[in-house]
Amino acid sequence: MxxxxxxxxxxxxxxxxxxxLSGCAHMIDGKAVSSFADPFRVGGLQAVDGPTGLRPDAPPPDREVKDTDGGRIDQLAAQSVSDLEAFWTTTYPNSFDGDFRPASSLLSWDPARPRGTFCRSRTFLLVNAAYCYLDNTIGWDRRILLPALRRAYGDMAIPMVLAHEYGHAIARTAGITKRRETPTLVAEQQADCLAGVYLRWVAQGDSPRFTLSTGDGLNGVLSTMLALRDPLLQPDETIGDNEHGSAFERISAFQFGFTEGADSCRSIDAEEIEGRRGELPVQLQQDQxxxxxxxxxxxxxxxxxxxxxxxxxxxxxxxxxxxxxxxxxxxxxxxxxxxxxxxxxxxxxxxxxxxxxxxxxxxxxxxxxxxxxxxxxxxxxxxxxxxxxxxxxxxxxxxxxxxxxxxxxxxxxxxxxxxxxxxxxxxxxxxxxxxxxxxxxxxxxxxxxxxxxxxxxxxxxxxxxxxxxxxxxxxxxxxxxx
Known part of the structure; x- marks a missing residue:
């Protein structure tokens, strides 16, 4: 303001x-009064607290991680990708044309180490998780970013991050993201949407590896997205150059996928995002x-x-x-x-x-x-x-x-x-x-x-x-x- x-x-x-973030709101008991917007349901699922995270009886991961240290972060990441691939192997043919194509390889790195490359770039000081379009690989920083997110929001922060990165792979394979034509802003929110599609599957109890409650558990996932929002655009920056979107926009895209499914992710393009933004400010003005x-x-x-x-x-x-x-x-x-x-x-x-x-x-x-x-x-x-x-x-x-x-x-x-x-x-x-x-x-x-x-x-x-x-x-x- x-x-x-x-x-x-x-x-x-x-x-x-x-x-x-910590949940401290008072909660209401009662029955819903609107079938269109049921206050006690989340995208059609009952809003409840409960177990969230890796299942005690989860099967071992199907994927190996290159350069892993064998620690908990890499284990959770391997489980996340294995779960995502189990989901998309079944879901992809029902949502998109063609065949599902799994990631070629997974790479973990320590940004404090001077050696190592990912996507033709050095991993030294690279605090990030990413999908590489050049060789269809997914990689992550196991020392700073993922551990910090896990400490703040629990185990499900890692599947959330990797669901977004895998969302890039799905969007690329499906052709809804075209590497040289699709603006970064659009590609990022398409990936957020596809992450929502996967996490709906987890929330409804279908994942063999993870559970996600629709109360505190889903709040933690949304909080992870808040943490990964874009920094504010400054007056000398151009809108759309390397924009991922505000937390409001990215959570909106996630909710589309969670509530409406993969078809809603197809509809996210520059025109749709522009309409969602309307005249809302996205850039600081001079002297603000x-x-x-x-x-x-x-x-x-x-x-x-x-x-x-x-x-x-x-x-x-x-x-x-x-x-x-x-x-x-x-x-x-x-x-x-x-x-x-x-x-x-x-x-x-x-x-x-x-x-x-x-x-x-x-x-x-x-x-x-x-x-x-x-x-x-x-x-x-x-x-x-x-x-x-x-x-x-x-x-x-x-x-x-x-x-x-x-x-x-x-x-x-x-x-x-x-x-x-x-x-x-x-x-x-x-x-x-x-x-x-x-x-x-x-x-x-x-x-x-x-x-x-x-x-x-x-x-x-x-x-x-x-x-x-x-x-x-x-x-x-x-x-x-x-």
Missing amino acids: RPARRTLRMCAAACTLILL TGEVAVSEDSVRVVVEAMNILYEPAKPPQLSFDAGAASSCTDARPSPPASYCPATNTITVDLPALQAIGTPNRDEKLATLSGDNTAYSMLVSRYLQAVQVEHGGLVLDNATAALRTACMTGVATTRLSQGVTTSNGGIIALTAGDLDEAVAGLLTNGLAAGDINGESVPAGFSRIDAYRTGVLSDDDRCLQRFP
């Missing part, structure tokens, strides 16, 4: 840095630092901007007396921001909101939370007031939680177009703000919370509802989540 002509955005870290500290003044500016956008008959009042939220007679507190219908008041616990909205400056952690993690929570409470004024809506169930996430997405898009406030300042989203909101949806869930701040179990569902709003309008949110 840009209050008073400044930006609220954090410079994202490179893909080798790690995002640490990317962040402005959360303060009482900036909170007031955000609320004023929402008043301008929504023009409620009775704009909600704003209070910074955090203790007052507990006196509300018809809603429970949902710190760091709460809405009370009885008094039409948004109560902000400013220190708590500031803590959420302050980026972690330790680049070894590279947490994605930032200003719009905080402001999306504030905006979601404002949208509770909008829903109250609409009338006739149930506000304390799971459908209401996802409706709020959807409407928060709509507000995100509207704010990206800029709002001029009474003091002449402009508040607007900037590049990367969607990613910060997505991080909040996974870690806290308040932006996908009902009137009491209660959220649904699966971060996948929260993000899906939010994306629906980003790409549509409030009428669509009310139809999908009545």
Whole structure:
């Protein structure tokens, strides 16, 4: 956001840095009220927590790894590729023309060692995992990237990364990615989509090697994708040069594959991505630092901007007396921001909101939370007031939680177009703000919370509802989540 002509955005870290997320949202019990958007299902699967990772009785890997050290990372990687090939051997003929072609070889390397090559390049200081189009090989750094992802998100981070890399191989064989013609941005999101197709198979219990719960397990997989997002494009960089996509875009592509299958991956091209982006910012402008500290003044500016956008008959009042939220007679507190219908008041616990909205400056952690993690929570409470004024809506169930996430997405898009406030300042989203909101949806869930701040179990569902709003309008949110 840009209050008073400044930006609220954090410079994202490179893909080798790690995002640490922890689920701390309150969860709602109950029955689904919409067959179209069931709050307790994820792409048709029941949203549950449970075992996630390598099965104790998994068969041994079918593939050998060149230059392996025999350690746990390479073992998991070999199991991942073996599982992927078992999946695609069966699935490929039902999804694409021609025959499935397995990767020619697998290579592991230690980037601290001066010798070694992958895809005609030195592996010294190469912290990455990749698919090589030149010789149909897949390789990974076993010392830094994969161990760090595994420490942060568990064993399933490794199948997620390699499912993406194998996705490149599948897209190339199927002809939906053409090496010299397909932009990097398109190829990367096609691979994300194909990774989603595979991980759906794991989540529904069909993999002989891995399990993946649709609750915390899938949240960890999505968090891995957040960690692998692109850094923000700077003003002197050209959009599309070597772009992989924001976390919002890449998770969207993954969700297409997970929910709709391999056919949806065919439809990802430059035109589709452009339509998904719309007018959302993807590049920092000159003189944008990317962040402005959360303060009482900036909170007031955000609320004023929402008043301008929504023009409620009775704009909600704003209070910074955090203790007052507990006196509300018809809603429970949902710190760091709460809405009370009885008094039409948004109560902000400013220190708590500031803590959420302050980026972690330790680049070894590279947490994605930032200003719009905080402001999306504030905006979601404002949208509770909008829903109250609409009338006739149930506000304390799971459908209401996802409706709020959807409407928060709509507000995100509207704010990206800029709002001029009474003091002449402009508040607007900037590049990367969607990613910060997505991080909040996974870690806290308040932006996908009902009137009491209660959220649904699966971060996948929260993000899906939010994306629906980003790409549509409030009428669509009310139809999908009545």
